[in-house]
Amino acid sequence: MAPPPCEAHTPTVLNPHPTRYADLNGVLHDLVTGAQSALGGSFVGAYLQGSFALGAGDRHSDCDFLVVVRERPDAGQEAALRALHRELPHRDGFWHRHLEGSYAVAADLRSTAGLGRPWLHVDHGSDEMEWSEHCNQPWTRWIVREHGITLVGPCPAQLMDPVPxxxxxxxxxxxxxxxxxxxxxxxxxxxxxxxxxxxxxxxxxxxxxxxxxxxxxxxxxxxxxxxxxxxxxxxxxxxxxxxxxxxxxxxxxxxxxxxxxxxxxxxxxxxx
CATH class of the missing domain: 1.20.120 (Four Helix Bundle (Hemerythrin (Met), subunit A))
Structure with missing residues (x-):
């Protein structure tokens, strides 16, 4: 399968309209800018996966994301990400309570050899993160590579090989x-x-x-x-x-x- 075309916006410009919901787009802006602040130079890109990437997302869906990082977060970065996700679900608005996703280490994501390794993950609506294999599955990376919506960063096909x-x-x-x-x-x-x-x-x-x-x-x-x-x-x-x-x-x-x-x-x- 040929990789999808890369998005027109540059790696440093946040996609202003990734979904048809303006309030969700605002929440995703908060998520991405918060992750960038927490991760600094380790931040690579952020993407929508799940139902929104597959064109089926609506107000009965959770909003699945994947943030790619250069290396496993160190203690300070992890603490900052935990603080971000501890606070996000308690903000006013609907979509803050319906985020779910993981922080994928780039080397793990490159090929299927990295499947099953735990990544820092936040479950739907939770305000506590855990190390989990939840998003490091073949179907998740297939969705991201073939249909993922770039919030900011390089085209996902540049970050991972096709899933056989x-x-x-x-x-x-x-x-x-x-x-x-x-x-x-x-x-x-x-x-x-x-x-x-x-x-x-x-x-x-x-x-x-x-x-x-x-x-x-x-x-x-x-x-x-x-x-x-x-x-x-x-x-x-x-x-x-x-x-x-x-x-x-x-x-x-x-x-x-x-x-x-x-x-x-x-x-x-x-x-x-």
Whole structure:
């Protein structure tokens, strides 16, 4: 696959309109300038990944980012980044509470040999950072390289090699093999959001196995509706229709929905 064209703006000029939401663009400005201040000369670039990079981001999405750094943050840089992300979610406004992302070390990002190494990460809505492999996955770097939105910095294709199809497919198959158990280990089956998450992740992994690409949650659901067993369409339509309900710990899944989600995940693993 040919790399995407590089953005017209220069590495030192912040993209003023990375999304269609003016308030989110303001939050991203705060994020990038805060990261630049914390990192100094180690800052390389900042990018949108996830649903916004795939063209599916809306007010029901979190906003996934990746900041590339020259080397692992030292103690002072890490402390400054932790202070930034401890404060950001408590500012006024909607999008400050819906950021998620990692600080990727450039050498790790260059090739798939660096997959799985922990990066400094902040989870959706959290004000505490941790060292995590969460964003150092094949699908994350595929999205950044092929569809990432540059906030500031060089074109992402200049920072990383292409992700081979076989790496994406094999990681998706491995994920499907234990998906239900791993999701339910941290996401209670009594919460409707967890039922939807399980179905969506199974759809995304199956899509990747079949195509060697990565799709947004919405597009993966729709793809399986067309290309999967028609018997699963009612479940997939329910998950798609209920997306706007968001995450509510008191919102229970419809009767039998969690059982159907587990069965669907097993089906996806079998056909993969």
């Amino acid at each position: 199809d076989e790496v994406l497919r094999e990681r998706a198959r491995t994920t499907l093999a234990t998906l239900s158990e791993e999701v339910e280990a941290w996401c209670p089956p009594t919460v409707a959001w967890c039922q939807r998450y399980l179905v969506v992740q199974a759809c995304r992994s199956l899509y990747t196995v079949r195509t060697g690409r990565v799709a947004s949650k919405r597009d993966a659901l729709r793809w399986v509706m067309v290309h999967g067993d028609p018997g699963w369409r009612p479940l997939l339509q329910q998950v798609l229709a209920d997306r706007d309900r968001g995450l509510d710990p008191l919102d229970a899944p419809p009767p039998g929905a969690m059982e159907a989600a587990r069965e669907f995940a097993a089906y996806a693993a079998a056909v993969a």
